Amino acid sequence: MSVISSITVTVPATTANLGPGFDCIGAALTLYNKFKFTRLDEGGLIIAVTGAEAERVQTDESNLLYQAFVKLYQYIGQTPPSVKMEIQLGVPLARGLGSSATAIVGGLVGANQLAGAPLTQLQVMELAIAMEGHPDNVVPALLGGCRLAATSAENWSICDIPWDENIVPVLAIPDFELSTSEARQVLPTQVSRADAIFNTAHLGLLLRGLQTGKGEWLSTALQDKLHQPYRQALIPGYDAVNAAAMKAGAYGMVISGAGPTLLALVDKLHSQAVEAAMLSAWQSTGITATVRSLSLDTQGASYQG
């Protein structure tokens, strides 16, 4: 086992749920957090954060990146080394873009590499899912692409979902946060059979819509009854941004992850018009937002020694 003293891990943002795929589907996006881990001879823990909203990231042992780092060492039965962690933020915090998944995947991958790679990627993935509590952000963050995750008693089946190259994800990111735990608290614990059937059918259609790029299928498929109806009220301006995106030619608009970022799926020809429409709709309700057309990241977490 070779021992290295420093490793830099780059992890993509992710958009989870894609409407009907609550807690089971997500896609990696071309927006990144970078984490550099340097083994120290002594000194415990040093955390330095740069980038927008850097002051909002904890710099003590409660930091999620550090918790994931420690989790891996506990799993392999070793004491974590003293470490300096340099966090370069590119993924906005608590906006529904998988910032917590970047920290969990980054901490696990960084620790695994510093420890000499004792765990396989599959083991790292299972630890990441256990830490996050659901697979739809951490799996694409680790593996890249669009991924569906299904569990059985023994293990996870991970399926890569083909994504037609003409489908552009347009992300409208408002300047307010919504924590995942708050957005999960508003969800009912039980759903009706009709709603379960609705989402089963729509997720099936979504998978074919993503694969073929067929607009008619995507427009229907992006509807959901399990989480979005309950969460929309937590996102001021939701109706206005949705109406604007649809009028400008989007296939559909959904809440990205637990929100508050809104995701429109759009064909290439309409992406600029949809960007402008979503931005102006949010501004007209008094909310500052950033709107970006991104691509799918196909690589997932990567590292340089």
Ligand SMILES: Nc1ncnc2c1ncn2[C@@H]1O[C@H](COP(=O)(O)OP(=O)(O)OP(=O)(O)O)[C@@H](O)[C@H]1O
């Ligand atoms: N780079 C980071 N380093 C350390 N901790 C982070 C980092 N990014 C996010 N976190 C932690 O994760 C929290 C946000 O997690 P939360 O699940 O609420 O939102 P999210 O992951 O951005 O959104 P979603 O899960 O809906 O995609 C932050 O408040 C912070 O505690």
Ligand SMILES: N[C@@H](CCO)C(=O)O
């Ligand atoms: N599937 C999760 C994604 C956010 O972590 C949710 O919607 O709560």
